[in-house]
Amino acid sequence: MKTLIRTLAAASVVLAGASQAQTYPAKSITLIVPFAVGGITDIVGRGLADELSKELQVPVVVENRTGAGGAIGAQVVSQAAPDGYTIGLATVSTHVVNPSCNKAIGYDPVESFTPVALFAQVPNILVARADFPADNLAELKKLAGQKSSDYTFGNTGYCGFGHLLGEQLNNALGLEIRQVPYRGGSQAVTDLLGGQVDLMFDAISGHLGNLKAGKLKALGIAAEAEQPLLPGVKPFAEQGAPAVNNPSWYGLIAPAHTPEPVVRRLEEAVGKAVEKEAFRNTFYDMGIILTAAGSDALKERIGTELEGTRRFIKENNIEMQ
Template sequence: MMNRRQILATAAAAVLIAPLAVQAQGFPNKPVKVIVPFAPGGTTDIIARIMGERITPALGQTMLVENKAGGGGIIGANELAKSVPDGYTLGMATVSTVAANPAINPKTPYNPLTDFVPVINIAATPNVIAVHPSFPARDYKTFLEVLKKSPGRYSYATSGTGGIGHLQMELYKSLSGVFITHIPYRGAGPALNDTVAGQVPVIFDNLPSALPFIKDGRLIPIVVAAPQRLAVLPNVPTFKEIGLEPVNRMAFYGFVAPKGTPRDVVDKLGAAVRKTLEEPAVKKRIEETGSVIVANTPEQFAAQIKAEFEVYKKVVEVQKLALD
């Protein structure tokens, strides 16, 4: 038999658990907020807003997108980690926030493997190195020659220090033997604006946010990180083709919730996303950005996050990368 102390402890635990259980049963009964940890205009923002605009019929509630930029995605991701785990606050997880940045930044205030509950990986996208039309190269061979001829003369823009663009470009630099200076921004949107304006000559970006500028001729694509050549950029080689397979990694964008979010709430959210992604109009919009729809399970997404984190941790160790 339980003593009085055990009975009181059990009762207290039940009181704490009960509100989440009730919320799970009636979930969702108010709008769901999604924290995008980068400025508007980047791929993370684009994917989040496509979902936010189209998920209401499947979810039964509106989905509001809120941008919290800074720290290469750390500020927004940390806010999510500290949110109430009731399913009403989600975050967009990217390779930058749950792998690259935690791998290079020992002061990251959250653990990417334990402080979030993966919900669903929405899409994966190729990455691209692109240049301003004034840059003296239009193809990879000439690009490499220009950089090797003038080490330190050129700079490249990314969505932030410690992000996937930063670490992938640093890996590229170490493998190719070039030197080019990093200029970090508070998201892909601002980085693209300055590159398109000619203030920075080179950018490492996710393809969906860079593609409209490439199509308009305001950026010239040089090389892509993708499993094979892309239909939208048939003349642009992959990193694997140029002999740099370790750099040939795609980015991902998925929903994660704070640690402790009930599994049935996670399942409801995942089911709503999956149903939305089945809509031809949504599928078309995402695929038109150059992305591939993933729509996997929480367990599969957790395995992807762990694998990417380990890859970038090794990159940081082997290349002896550190924050400035």
């Protein structure tokens, strides 16, 4: 009897979803951005929301739900009704680093969501102050040599994005550059500029101003090829460190069990948005490369990076929090 009830309940959800999808969207949509107002993720979210509003012909309203490295916002999306009216941004922090480093975050990065689209990539870079005596990874390895523990990576927390990339680079180059954790990226950058720390992994978008001003320089970039924004800076893979050559990314997600016709409508709208040249150029100037990749691409990216990150953490005895 219980099995019959569950079957009927599931069928009713499917039928309701199919019916709703025929008229979707019929009201405003909330886009959950899991980071603070004014940051790069917020700028990306608001830009996407504007374009989705045009494509879907309904308001798409950004709601910032911050905290726990993006986990609070992701949890809000996971607990929302699967009707397409609450969607969210997924990042490498919310769907790879946080789930790999934390035992209890309130959601499963795969099972709690429906992937909609992978729509942007942001190259990560290894930055140093302008007078740091190395310009690439080969020179860094030679400089550090047997005294690599004399040098430091600034990062924004244990088992966080920058920490993991630093340890992966140490592995690739056979170095032991020390990690210095900070409560936030702004203080880490201040100390990087002041010489209190030597190196830092971060997304390119947060450093273009200092790079253009000649205050910082990049020793490598996570990209398939050199980027016009940083001419002469070689991809990490070309410098013998393919493990750190994965860029950061942004995806659009919905709660698990969102009806497929709704997902396809959202996926289509994202695809049309990122095809607009003006929209692409605006974000490229911030170091953000828009790409029209669908739900399957986002699902694969999350799965592949989750597996690799969890394996690296286990093999290198990095304790989960």
